[in-house]
Amino acid sequence: DIVLTQSPATLSLSPGERATLSCGASQSVSANYLAWYQQRPGLAPRLLIFDASTRATDIPDRFSGSGSGTDFTLTISRLESEDFAVYYCQQYGSSPVTFGQGTKLEIK
């Protein structure tokens, strides 16, 4: 199974700042099949990004994904209050699909 390691575990930033979240894979992710999800407290996850860099429907353009192979990044250009949440990456290039352990983005 591909193991996804997200870093940092917790990221403390202020509204308006730029957030950079990392997701590293234990082996190359086929076709860069990597997705990012946001989970706000008490809510279900929400798809943000798929195929490493394609924004899902209705996702603001301050969210962007990049990377390839084993190293992927989610960037939030200017943090807004509703962006403080937990973020998960998921690879779907190899079976079984696997998730990272999450990065908690908290208000500084």
Added chain:
Amino acid sequence: QLVQSGAEVRKPGESLKISCKASGYSFVNYGIGWVRQVAGKGLECMGVISLSETRYSPSFQGQITIAADNSHNTVYLQWSNLQASDTAMYYCARLLGDDYSYFFDLWGRGTLVTVSS
């Protein structure tokens, strides 16, 4: 949308079936998966079901059953012998991709299952 059944409380050894009803799209054109989240922990894909097959993640094979009722646009997740370690939130989610390579673009609100003596 995906509408999940309500919270459940069971004792160890009991059985349980929870549901996920889809609406607003062509049910037969998309698979549905079940994702477990233990309190304070991350996401685990348990298995998926589509028109062609049902596939279980290795960690959950033999522990759960996923079934669908296409006439009612509903997918089920079933246990026959619950354990305390099954206490978690369970999400159903719609698949984009194929049976082996997929991500989840639409999520239910979750069903909380508590197993306690």
